[in-house]
Structures are given as structure tokens and as C-alpha cells.
Amino acid sequence: MPLLEVENLVVEFPTRRGTLTAVNDISLHIDEGEVLGVVGESGAGKSMTGAAIIGLLEPPGRVASGRILLEGERLDNLPYEKMRRIRGKRIGAIFQDPLTSLNPLYSVGYQLVETIQTHTDMTPTQARARAIELLTEVGIPAPERRVDQYPHQFSGGMRQRVVIALALCVNPRLIIADEPTTALDVSIQAQIIALLKRLCRDHGTAVMLVTHDMGVIAETADRVAVMYAGRIAEIGPVREVIKNAKHPYTHGLMGSIPSIGHDNERLEQIPGAMPRLTDIPVGCAFNPRCPHAFDKCRTVRPDLLPVEDSWTACWLYDGEAGRTIEASKTLVAATKADALLERNHG
Amino acid sequence: MAEAIAKTREARAKIRDAGGREVAMLKVQGLKRYFDVSAPWLNRVIERQPKQILRAVDGIDFEIGQGETFGLVGESGCGKSTVARLIVGLYGPTDGSIELEGRDIAGLSRQQMAPMRRRLQMIFQDPYASLNPRWRVRDIIAEPIRAFGLAQGQAAIDAKVGDLLETVKLTARDGEKFPHEFSGGQRQRISIARALASEPEFLVCDEPTSALDVSVQAQILNLMKDLQRAFGLTYLFISHNLAVVYHISDRVGVMYLGKLVEVAPAKTLFATPRHPYTRLLLDTIPDLDMTGRERMPVAGEVPNPINPPSGCTFHPRCPFANDRCRAEIPQPRPLGDGAIVSCHGIEEGRIPDGPTLQAPARPEGLV
Amino acid sequence: MAEIRATPGRGWVESVRRFFDGDIWYSFTRSPMTMAAGAVTFLYFFLAAFGPWVAPHDPFDLASITLLDASLPPAWLEYGDPRFLLGTDIQGRDMLSAIIYGSRVSLLIGFASVILSLVLGVGLGLISGFVGGAVDAFIMRVAEVQLSFPSILVALLINGVLRGVLDVQNQADLAYAVLILSIGLSNWVQFARTVRGSTMVERNKEYVQAAHVIGISPALIMWRHILPNVLGPVLVIATIQLALAIISEATLSFLGVGLPPTEPSLGTLIRVGNDYLFSGEWWITIFPGAALALLVLAVNLLGDWLRDALNPKLR
Structure with a gap:
């Protein structure tokens, strides 16, 4: 049984101009010890998905339908108090800005000890020892001294480590990390990514890594879900999605990332912009920007179909449409990712 | 716009020095900018604290040729944005010179600067903060046209604004709207249109795509390349994203704590990075090729720029540092292939060549 | 949350349509209390603007006032006269008309003094924030000193000085000016801060830097770029200050340093009526008092609502 299962999740925002659907019928699962990357551009609904799972949707946002199961237990309909306990104990959260996740008025140690004592019955001395142990584990030098310092005395990267330590306090089964490296410098980013990966391996914690940065996903995730306009466009093993993108959107997204060593004068670009939630096109939401769109794309919404090792929501891969997988593969062949693969392994 | 292109080309042809050599578009020498970040006077006296000086930019030299794109990379707090603001005159330099086509513009008064401003414009990072939310787009773009008197009469101004909007792939009708009606990428296009409105030759771009999604970033980068070709523009392109800098730049400068540690043609810099800091940066970029790769991240963080380390400021993080590095400030030295590097180790030849930072003994303890 | 695309507007018809479609109007229609406050405020404004046409009597027309009508109670009480709904004062003036004329004066002085403190405060605040340094320190120290005294005390002080300098006793018109100056000068600090x-x-936003790069002069940047973007909170303060200014005026008039009884404001009416409160003619002071309380309450409620409606965090 997967650790986390999300089935047909729909997140809505009722506004006075009508209800906006931020997350529209997505299903995914995360296994124990697995890192699932969720990528997408702003407005794709990736953060909303994370927030729905930890029950921190900002009102008036709400889970309109679907189920969220953690180790077989429904989370989506739990009362606030119960959810709060699960959030502390079984699901940890790491957000983009470490400063807002820490209370500036209390020392780092106090915050760690408080969290530990809320969820376990350790004595204050034990809890403090555990706090120092956690700080050591996330790579903070001189933890015995640092434990009594305040958040402002830590640099950005160190703060994010403290936030990770807070999330790890009670050995959660799942960590939702929403853009954990976005606010950090590249060299610090790499340190945090390595830390997350190591923790995942050592503790068997599953991570849902929400980010816009394909590079971070490539390095960290085992599987990746690409989101577009509130839906999953493609989901599969990270190598498969990056090097052998199926969905035209994923494909365009990959092409638009500049990368060192590629001397193309122009980047591939997807015309237009992601639709606003108020006017998501009928059929496949990507159809107005898709170079391969045909009639069916403009009328019928595609569901995820298995293609090779991954799943993709695209009519190009639907046999009935008169296009075989092979044909569509040539359509999206000669990709930059393929070239990369050759360069690295050929 | 054709007229504008002809005009810029004509202007370009004239600028040569006595020897007939082309004069650099921008030449920066010994540029310094210090900020006083001391506590208020009373607190200082009571708490007996010394004055605190932040050396945001601490003596840098570089040149940008006409029609060239010079990329400036570095981590936050390295002073790259201060360089941008010094060049466009938002800050006055503490010391040093900034020559725009042979004329020193450092520390000119607002009036003296006026004729130079038309030729020197800036694109900002945050598409949400760089457009006045209370102004219609057409007024935003028309502001430089009016300020420099580049068109007379409402009809002429409207026509020019319409042209500019079309140049950045928006429509003339978009001029009627307010900034909040546009997405981040479209706003950045408006920002570019405003920068182009004065028919400049040199654009300072401060992280113009950092706030944008990747697919939008690709659109903006492509647009900037197209515009460069069409108008013969020269860019100073500042970013923390090495891949973006590699993609757009002809030459690249790497900044660390207010100093340029390495300047080299883009290809050279990324193929054979010399300075240990450059190697560290290249080592740490997450790249699409790296799926499943285990990577040893480099330890340490950027030190506090108010209290920079002695000697070479990078020495606490550098695996090759020795006593000389801790004591003596390295000077920029040109290497054969167009690279200029400030590093004792490179000068002495004691740092092995290689694309990455293969340290003899890596400091342990940190992840 | 996603922004909702608005259609490009053309002309004032479009602007009006957009306003009524906008979030501010929406929040107005969703709050019955605010709508009531809006209605009351509108009624006062209407009465103030068209007082001479809607008031049943002209309290200043000596020819129409007779002592025979003096001290009549409100119309619904014994001895009440249907001609005088809220009764009459000891000179036979209709209270309702006096209140309408009084509100007119109170609102006039309130508005004028708020405009004075707004212009002064916004100007000084802009300069202080934009220029910074010693100028900022000077303006803000003055503001803090003034803030450390209750504003009514400052108003009394300014009032006293001005009355000493000017010959107010003989020129009734000057009384208006003195009141407006003393209330206006005592309330600019809120705006400035x-x-x-x-x-x-x-000042540090990129659009302002962009204007600097274009070479727009600092004065024009303040005027054209920064001013329109700092006016939101000013509107809120102005509304709340209007209520305060009306109270200040009433207080000064009540203390006898405001408008003379020949041109009564609500405060003057209360003061005059106060003398008869214990001799049974309670209506002479209670009705103007209630009118004042209602006006100030309504304006204050509007200010509160406006503060919430303009604050994106509370929306």
C-alpha cells in the first residue's frame, strides 16, 4: 500500500464571480521513502495540491471532492484539531521562506523542544538533547551553542536547515516541501537538496517536493508529476519525464530551460501563457498553445494514459485518434533531452 | 522602428578613438561603492561601536564592447545589483570611473547626466514592482518619450507607443490597460518597451527573468536576443542563474563579495573555469543531466560582507587556500585565452586544471 | 488568488461601471451597517448642501422668529407645536432648522480643516519620506512633539494665539478661519506619519527607480509616481479625521472659543442649550447632541469600513 494516496482531488475557490477550480481531479501516490517531485509554472496548482494534503488550504479554498489517504486513513474530511495532530506527527512541512516558518521571538531550541514535547512525552532534558541531535543531523555546526540562538542569528541556508529539523522533530512519514530551495543561493541550494535526499534515504521518509525548478527535481526526485492548469499533464519516473517527455507541454518546458553546454541561439518557446483559472480552455487545457493539437483536443478533456513507463494526459497517445504511440514519438523526437542522453552515455 | 535602427547604426559608426580603434561601450575602472550601515550616532556612542562600512562593490574593472552581452553572475549579496545601479546612476560611486563610450559618467549631476540617460536604460527584476500600478501602460511607455522629447504631439507619441508595444510582441490596444491586467511575462515585455522607448544603445538588465516561469523566461530571453540583433543593443546582463547567463552572454564576469574574481568569454569560462569560486558555482548548479547523480555540495556560505575575510575573501571556503591567500589580496591577472582571474593559486600554478573543484582535502563535518 | 481579468476601460462610463463591479462597492453592499452609515452620512451631506431649501424655517431670519414660540417642547409632547418638530429654543427658533444649519457649519469646518491637515500632512510626509536624512528627522521630531500633546490642547493653543493676533471678536468671518486653522494645524501629524x-x-520600488533612470526630477517623481500610490490610506485617515474634526469643532465651540451663537454650529447649539438642561428645556441641547453623535458615528463607521475594504490583507 502506498504511503500517501490522492484520488480525484478537486480544490475549489468560491468567489463572487463564480467558483474557481485550482486543482482539477488529480490522482497520485507516494511510496515510502520516495521523493515525488511536483513541477509546474505559477498557477498550475502545485502548491495548492500540497496545501490540500496537509490541510492548510487558505479559506475560502476547500477540497470539493476526492480523497486523500495517509497509510489508508482519510485526511481530507478530518476536523481541524485532529488534522493538526497528524500535521505535527505524521506529515511535516517545509516552506519557501524559512523566516516565516520560524517564530522570531523564541530561540531555535525552544521551538524545537516545544514541537517535540507537543507530540511525544519526552522530558524537557530529553527533548533538548533530541533538539541538539536534530540540529547535528541537518548539518548545523556547533549545535550545542546554536540551539540557544534566535532565528535572525542564522543565515538563510542555516534557517532552512532549522526548518527541516523542525519538520523532522517527530519522525514524520511524509514531508511536504514547497519550494524549499527557491529563496536560497545556488551553492546553498545544493546543500539543502543533498540534505533532503540523505534524510529520505536514512529514515525512509517520503517527500513531496513542490517546485518550479526542473533542475532541483532532476537531482532529487524519483518520480515527477508535471502539472498544468490544475491537472497532471504527465507523471512518471524522473528520467523518463525529463529525457523522454511525452506530453507536448513537458516537452516545451524542457526545451525552454537554458542549459550550459548547449549553444542554441534561441530557446524553444511555448507560445502564449498559462490560462487563468477563470478561463481554462475546453478540452485539453493546453490545446491553444500546443503545436500538435487536433479537433479532439479542443473538445474532450484527456485523462492520464499509460505510455511506456509513464502516464500522460494527451490525445496524441490515444490509439483511437488514429495516431499510434510510435507516430507521436517521432513527432516529439530529436529532443534536446535525447541529445543530452547521447552526449552523456553515448 | 526602422528609422530608429538606422539612427543607432549611424551613431555607432562615429565612435572611435584617435587611433581609429573602436571605443568600448562601457568601461568600468576601479569602481567602488561603500555603504555606511552603522547604527544611529547616539547608539554608536553609547554602545562604543565603530562605524560599519559595507563594501558592496570593492574595486572592479571590466569593459563591454559595442553590441556585446556581458553577463555578471554571483550569489545574493555579492554586489552585482549595486553595479547595475551604479552604472545607471541610481547610486553615486565611492571611487572609480564609469565611461560610456569614452565619457566618464560617474558622479555626474542629474542635469549633466541628462543627455547620457537616453542612451542608457535599465530593465528591472520584479515585473510587479517595476510598473507604476496607477498608470496606464501607454503612459508608462510614453514617459521616457516625453521626458526626452522624442516625439511631438499626442498622435506621434501614441504611434510610437503602439510601435514599441508591437516590438515586444504585444498589441497597441494593450496600451489602454493597467499593469495588473497583465501576467508577469507580459509586464516584463512592457518594462522592456519602456526601456527601448528612449532608443538606447546600452541596456542594464538586472535579473530580468528571475521572477518568471521557465517557459516565460525562454520567451523573454529570445525576445531580448531578437532586439539586440535588430537594434544593435549592448547588454549588461545580471543574473544568479548560470545557465541563463551562459545562454545569453558573450563574456561573463563572476562576482564574489564585491570583487570580480574571474572574467572570461562565456565558452571559456564554462568549459575551463579557473577561479575556485567559479568552479564551486558550476559544481552546484542543478542540471537536467544530473538525474540520479550523487553530488558533493561545497561547504560553507558567503561570509558577512561587513566583515570580509582578510586577503582573498574566498579563502575560508577554498580548498586550495594557503598563507598567502589569507594575507594578500589577489590582483586580476590576464591569462592567455582572454580570461582574467584574481587568484594566487592560479597565478602560482598550484591549482590543477579541471572542470570542477576537486579538492585535495575537503573540509568535513558539513553536508 | 488569481486576478480576475477586467475588460479594458474606456471613458468615465466604463470607470463608473468598473467601480460598481469592483471589490470596494461589493464589500459595501455586503455590510448593512456600512450601508446605513452611508445613508446617514449622505442625508447629512444633503441637508448641509441644501439646508436653506429643506429646513422648515430660517433660524437667522429675525423677522420670522417670535418670542411667542419660545421654549416649545418637541411636537409629540404636551404643548408641542406641529410647526416645530423638535421644539424651539428660548428665542423661539426652530430646533430642527437650527440643527440643519448647525450641521452645515460643522461639516463645512470639518471638511475645510481636514483638507488643510491633509494637504499639509501629505506634503510634509511625502517630503519627509522621500528626501530622508535631516529633513526627515526634523519634520518627524516636530510631529512627535505635537503628537505628545492631546490634539484638542494643540487646537486650543493655536486658537488662543490666533485670537490674540486677529481681531476675531469684531469679525465673525474670521472665527471660521481661526477654527479651521486651529483644527487643521493640530491634526496633520497622522497624515504625515x-x-x-x-x-x-x-521610494524603493523599481518603478520609482525606473523614473530616476529616465531622469525625471525628484519633485515630479513625488508628484506623479509616489503620491497616487500613497493616497489609499490617506483616504481612510481623512474619513476618520473628518469625524474627529467635527468633534474638535464642537468641543471648541462648546468651550466658547468656537463660533458665536449668531452663527451656531452643533457645538454652539449644545453649549447654548446646556444652560437650560436643568430648567426643563432638555431638547435644546439633547437634539443637537444626538445629531452630532449620529453624524460622527456614521462617518466613523464609513472610515472603518473603508480601512478594511482598502486593506488587501483583510479582504
Whole structure:
């Protein structure tokens, strides 16, 4: 049984101009010890998905339908108090800005000890020892001294480590990390990514890594879900999605990332912009920007179909449409990712 | 716009020095900018604290040729944005010179600067903060046209604004709207249109795509390349994203704590990075090729720029540092292939060549 | 949350349509209390603007006042006269008309003094926040000193000085000017502090830097770029200050340093009526008092609502 299962999740925002659907019928699962990357551009609904799972949707946002199961237990309909306990104990959260996740008025140690004592019955001395142990584990030098310092005395990267330590306090089964490296410098980013990966391996914690940065996903995730306009466009093993993108959107997204060593004068670009939630096109939401769109794309919404090792929501891969997988593969062949693969392994 | 292109080309042809050599578009020498970040006077006296000086930019030299794109990379707090603001005159330099086509513009008064401003414009990072939310787009773009008197009469101004909007792939009708009606990428296009409105030759771009999604970033980068070709523009392109800098730049400068540690043609810099800091940066970029790769991240963080380390400021993080590095400030030295590097180790030849930072003994303890 | 695309507007018809479609109007229609406050405020404004046409009597027309009508109670009480709904004062003036004329005076002085403190405060706040340094320190120290005294005390002080300098006793018109100056000068600090704060935020935004790069002069940047972006909170303060200014005027008039009884404001009416409160003619002071309370309450409620409606965090 997967650790986390999300089935047909729909997140809505009722506004006075009508209800906006931020997350529209997505299903995914995360296994124990697995890192699932969720990528997408702003407005794709990736953060909303994370927030729905930890029950921190900002009102008036709400889970309109679907189920969220953690180790077989429904989370989506739990009362606030119960959810709060699960959030502390079984699901940890790491957000983009470490400063807002820490209370500036209390020392780092106090915050760690408080969290530990809320969820376990350790004595204050034990809890403090555990706090120092956690700080050591996330790579903070001189933890015995640092434990009594305040958040402002830590640099950005160190703060994010403290936030990770807070999330790890009670050995959660799942960590939702929403853009954990976005606010950090590249060299610090790499340190945090390595830390997350190591923790995942050592503790068997599953991570849902929400980010816009394909590079971070490539390095960290085992599987990746690409989101577009509130839906999953493609989901599969990270190598498969990056090097052998199926969905035209994923494909365009990959092409638009500049990368060192590629001397193309122009980047591939997807015309237009992601639709606003108020006017998501009928059929496949990507159809107005898709170079391969045909009639069916403009009328019928595609569901995820298995293609090779991954799943993709695209009519190009639907046999009935008169296009075989092979044909569509040539359509999206000669990709930059393929070239990369050759360069690295050929 | 054709007229504008002809005009810029004509202007370009004239600028040569006595020897007939082309004069650099921008030449920066010994540029310094210090900020006083001391506590208020009373607190200082009571708490007996010394004055605190932040050396945001601490003596840098570089040149940008006409029609060239010079990329400036570095981590936050390295002073790259201060360089941008010094060049466009938002800050006055503490010391040093900034020559725009042979004329020193450092520390000119607002009036003296006026004729130079038309030729020197800036694109900002945050598409949400760089457009006045209370102004219609057409007024935003028309502001430089009016300020420099580049068109007379409402009809002429409207026509020019319409042209500019079309140049950045928006429509003339978009001029009627307010900034909040546009997405981040479209706003950045408006920002570019405003920068182009004065028919400049040199654009300072401060992280113009950092706030944008990747697919939008690709659109903006492509647009900037197209515009460069069409108008013969020269860019100073500042970013923390090495891949973006590699993609757009002809030459690249790497900044660390207010100093340029390495300047080299883009290809050279990324193929054979010399300075240990450059190697560290290249080592740490997450790249699409790296799926499943285990990577040893480099330890340490950027030190506090108010209290920079002695000697070479990078020495606490550098695996090759020795006593000389801790004591003596390295000077920029040109290497054969167009690279200029400030590093004792490179000068002495004691740092092995290689694309990455293969340290003899890596400091342990940190992840 | 996603922004909702608005259609490009053309002309004032479009602007009006957009306003009524906008979030502010929406929040107005969703709050019955605010709508009631709006209705009451509108009624006062209407009465103030068209007082001479809607008031049943002209309280200043000596020819129409007779002592025979003096001290009549409200119409619904014994001895009440249907001609005088809220009764009459000891000179036989209709209270309702006096209140209408009084509100007119109170609102006039309130508005004028708020405009004075707004212009002064916004100007000083802009300069303070934009220029910074010693100028900022000087303006803000003055503001803090003034703030450390209750504003009514400052108003009394200014009032006293002005009365000493000017010959107010003989020129009734001057009484208006003195009141407006003393209330206006005692209330600019709120505006200045708020505007200074917002200016310091706006000053560092990139659109202002862009204007610098174009070479727009600092004065024009303040006027054209920063001012329109700091006016939101100013509107809120102005509304709340209007209520305060009306109270200040009433207080000064009540203390006898405001308008003379020949041109009564609500405060003057209360003061005059106060003398008869214990001799049974309670209506002479209670009705103007209630009118004042209602006006101030309504304006204050509007200010509160406006503060919430303009604050994106509370929306």
C-alpha cells in the first residue's frame, strides 16, 4: 500500500464571480521513502495540491471532492484539531521562506523542544538533547551553542536547515516541501537538496517536493508529476519525464530551460501563457498553445494514459485518434533531452 | 522602428578613438561603492561601536564592447545589483570611473547626466514592482518619450507607443490597460518597451527573468536576443542563474563579495573555469543531466560582507587556500585565452586544471 | 488568488461601471451597517448642501422668529407645536432648522480643516519620506512633539494665539478661519506619519527607480509616481479625521472659543442649550447632541469600513 494516496482531488475557490477550480481531479501516490517531485509554472496548482494534503488550504479554498489517504486513513474530511495532530506527527512541512516558518521571538531550541514535547512525552532534558541531535543531523555546526540562538542569528541556508529539523522533530512519514530551495543561493541550494535526499534515504521518509525548478527535481526526485492548469499533464519516473517527455507541454518546458553546454541561439518557446483559472480552455487545457493539437483536443478533456513507463494526459497517445504511440514519438523526437542522453552515455 | 535602427547604426559608426580603434561601450575602472550601515550616532556612542562600512562593490574593472552581452553572475549579496545601479546612476560611486563610450559618467549631476540617460536604460527584476500600478501602460511607455522629447504631439507619441508595444510582441490596444491586467511575462515585455522607448544603445538588465516561469523566461530571453540583433543593443546582463547567463552572454564576469574574481568569454569560462569560486558555482548548479547523480555540495556560505575575510575573501571556503591567500589580496591577472582571474593559486600554478573543484582535502563535518 | 481579468476601460462610463463591479462597492453592499452609515452620512451631506431649501424655517431670519414660540417642547409632547418638530429654543427658533444649519457649519469646518491637515500632512510626509536624512528627522521630531500633546490642547493653543493676533471678536468671518486653522494645524501629524511610511516603501520600488533612470526630477517623481500610490490610506485617515474634526469643532465651540451663537454650529447649539438642561428645556441641547453623535458615528463607521475594504490583507 502506498504511503500517501490522492484520488480525484478537486480544490475549489468560491468567489463572487463564480467558483474557481485550482486543482482539477488529480490522482497520485507516494511510496515510502520516495521523493515525488511536483513541477509546474505559477498557477498550475502545485502548491495548492500540497496545501490540500496537509490541510492548510487558505479559506475560502476547500477540497470539493476526492480523497486523500495517509497509510489508508482519510485526511481530507478530518476536523481541524485532529488534522493538526497528524500535521505535527505524521506529515511535516517545509516552506519557501524559512523566516516565516520560524517564530522570531523564541530561540531555535525552544521551538524545537516545544514541537517535540507537543507530540511525544519526552522530558524537557530529553527533548533538548533530541533538539541538539536534530540540529547535528541537518548539518548545523556547533549545535550545542546554536540551539540557544534566535532565528535572525542564522543565515538563510542555516534557517532552512532549522526548518527541516523542525519538520523532522517527530519522525514524520511524509514531508511536504514547497519550494524549499527557491529563496536560497545556488551553492546553498545544493546543500539543502543533498540534505533532503540523505534524510529520505536514512529514515525512509517520503517527500513531496513542490517546485518550479526542473533542475532541483532532476537531482532529487524519483518520480515527477508535471502539472498544468490544475491537472497532471504527465507523471512518471524522473528520467523518463525529463529525457523522454511525452506530453507536448513537458516537452516545451524542457526545451525552454537554458542549459550550459548547449549553444542554441534561441530557446524553444511555448507560445502564449498559462490560462487563468477563470478561463481554462475546453478540452485539453493546453490545446491553444500546443503545436500538435487536433479537433479532439479542443473538445474532450484527456485523462492520464499509460505510455511506456509513464502516464500522460494527451490525445496524441490515444490509439483511437488514429495516431499510434510510435507516430507521436517521432513527432516529439530529436529532443534536446535525447541529445543530452547521447552526449552523456553515448 | 526602422528609422530608429538606422539612427543607432549611424551613431555607432562615429565612435572611435584617435587611433581609429573602436571605443568600448562601457568601461568600468576601479569602481567602488561603500555603504555606511552603522547604527544611529547616539547608539554608536553609547554602545562604543565603530562605524560599519559595507563594501558592496570593492574595486572592479571590466569593459563591454559595442553590441556585446556581458553577463555578471554571483550569489545574493555579492554586489552585482549595486553595479547595475551604479552604472545607471541610481547610486553615486565611492571611487572609480564609469565611461560610456569614452565619457566618464560617474558622479555626474542629474542635469549633466541628462543627455547620457537616453542612451542608457535599465530593465528591472520584479515585473510587479517595476510598473507604476496607477498608470496606464501607454503612459508608462510614453514617459521616457516625453521626458526626452522624442516625439511631438499626442498622435506621434501614441504611434510610437503602439510601435514599441508591437516590438515586444504585444498589441497597441494593450496600451489602454493597467499593469495588473497583465501576467508577469507580459509586464516584463512592457518594462522592456519602456526601456527601448528612449532608443538606447546600452541596456542594464538586472535579473530580468528571475521572477518568471521557465517557459516565460525562454520567451523573454529570445525576445531580448531578437532586439539586440535588430537594434544593435549592448547588454549588461545580471543574473544568479548560470545557465541563463551562459545562454545569453558573450563574456561573463563572476562576482564574489564585491570583487570580480574571474572574467572570461562565456565558452571559456564554462568549459575551463579557473577561479575556485567559479568552479564551486558550476559544481552546484542543478542540471537536467544530473538525474540520479550523487553530488558533493561545497561547504560553507558567503561570509558577512561587513566583515570580509582578510586577503582573498574566498579563502575560508577554498580548498586550495594557503598563507598567502589569507594575507594578500589577489590582483586580476590576464591569462592567455582572454580570461582574467584574481587568484594566487592560479597565478602560482598550484591549482590543477579541471572542470570542477576537486579538492585535495575537503573540509568535513558539513553536508 | 488569481486576478480576475477586467475588460479594458474606456471613458468615465466604463470607470463608473468598473467601480460598481469592483471589490470596494461589493464589500459595501455586503455590510448593512456600512450601508446605513452611508445613508446617514449622505442625508447629512444633503441637508448641509441644501439646508436653506429643506429646513422648515430660517433660524437667522429675525423677522420670522417670535418670542411667542419660545421654549416649545418637541411636537409629540404636551404643548408641542406641529410647526416645530423638535421644539424651539428660548428665542423661539426652530430646533430642527437650527440643527440643519448647525450641521452645515460643522461639516463645512470639518471638511475645510481636514483638507488643510491633509494637504499639509501629505506634503510634509511625502517630503519627509522621500528626501530622508535631516529633513526627515526634523519634520518627524516636530510631529512627535505635537503628537505628545492631546490634539484638542494643540487646537486650543493655536486658537488662543490666533485670537490674540486677529481681531476675531469684531469679525465673525474670521472665527471660521481661526477654527479651521486651529483644527487643521493640530491634526496633520497622522497624515504625515502614514504618508511618510508608505513613501519610504514606494521610494524603493523599481518603478520609482525606473523614473530616476529616465531622469525625471525628484519633485515630479513625488508628484506623479509616489503620491497616487500613497493616497489609499490617506483616504481612510481623512474619513476618520473628518469625524474627529467635527468633534474638535464642537468641543471648541462648546468651550466658547468656537463660533458665536449668531452663527451656531452643533457645538454652539449644545453649549447654548446646556444652560437650560436643568430648567426643563432638555431638547435644546439633547437634539443637537444626538445629531452630532449620529453624524460622527456614521462617518466613523464609513472610515472603518473603508480601512478594511482598502486593506488587501483583510479582504
